[in-house]
Structure formats: C-alpha cells, structure tokens
Amino acid sequence: MYMGQGGAPEGVLAAAALRCVGGQFNGRLVFRNEDEKARARKWGIEDLNRIYKLEDLAKGDCIFAATGVTSGSLLDGVKRMRGGKMTTESVVMRASSGTVRWIRGEHHTD
Structure with missing residues (x-):
C-alpha cells in the first residue's frame, strides 16, 4: 500500500509506479485556497472533487x-x-x- 500527499506531478509518478507493479490508485486534488481552485478551473478542471483512478493518470505502457x-x-x-x-x-x-x-x-x- 502506498499513501501520500503531494502535487499533481507526484500523483502521476505514484500512479505510474503503481501501474507497473499491479497496484491501484485513488487520488484527488487538495486545494489550499481559492486561488488554487481558480487556477485549476483555468486549466480546464471542472469537477474539483473528482476522485482520479490509476487509468486517469497512467494510461498505456508506463x-x-x-x-x-x-x-x-x-x-x-x-x-x-x-x-x-x-x-x-x-x-x-x-x-x-x-x-x-x-x-x-x-x-x-x-
């Protein structure tokens, strides 16, 4: 089991590693303030509470x-x-x- 907290790049790295060893991943974005939420919306993220799965972050052959x-x-x-x-x-x-x-x-x- 892997548990951690970090930014989006760390989540992608964790998902890729877990995909390689047959693991699973559930993660979500954690916002510290309204500015971060606004920036996420600007990047096209509509559902700020979405739970991301392994396949959302690490597709194909990683x-x-x-x-x-x-x-x-x-x-x-x-x-x-x-x-x-x-x-x-x-x-x-x-x-x-x-x-x-x-x-x-x-x-x-x-």
Missing part, C-alpha cells in the same frame, strides 16, 4: 525509473565510498511486462 538521492523506504541514497567512488541505487519498472530492475551503480568521481 515506465517508471527512480534513483535515491537521500535514503528512504524504497531506495538507498547516494553513498561516498573509499577511493573516490560513489554508489547509487535505482529501480526501473515497466507496466506491460511487469519487469522490475534494481540497479546498484558505482560512479568514479575522479
């Missing part, structure tokens, strides 16, 4: 990729190693095949 910058619950952040190396951890997922790839990268900083 590919999701992320690399940890700081450590979190899904990915480790960038780590400095001996000898001028740095390591990163990434995940790449594809909805149509269900493929999930975990990548540990070693980067030389010299």
Whole structure:
C-alpha cells in the first residue's frame, strides 16, 4: 500500500509506479485556497472533487525509473565510498511486462 500527499506531478509518478507493479490508485486534488481552485478551473478542471483512478493518470505502457538521492523506504541514497567512488541505487519498472530492475551503480568521481 502506498499513501501520500503531494502535487499533481507526484500523483502521476505514484500512479505510474503503481501501474507497473499491479497496484491501484485513488487520488484527488487538495486545494489550499481559492486561488488554487481558480487556477485549476483555468486549466480546464471542472469537477474539483473528482476522485482520479490509476487509468486517469497512467494510461498505456508506463515506465517508471527512480534513483535515491537521500535514503528512504524504497531506495538507498547516494553513498561516498573509499577511493573516490560513489554508489547509487535505482529501480526501473515497466507496466506491460511487469519487469522490475534494481540497479546498484558505482560512479568514479575522479
């Protein structure tokens, strides 16, 4: 289960990732003030209370990729190693095949 709060771009990213792993998504826009509601109407959003489903935000074959910058619950952040190396951890997922790839990268900083 994934739960979170963020802006519309974060909702699209979450929906794409969930589509890749067979998850579900229900989300709605949360407005902090009347200016944000007016801006949404200007963008063509008529139903400000609409519940968006996974298919509304992530149609077709989605590919999701992320690399940890700081450590979190899904990915480790960038780590400095001996000898001028740095390591990163990434995940790449594809909805149509269900493929999930975990990548540990070693980067030389010299």
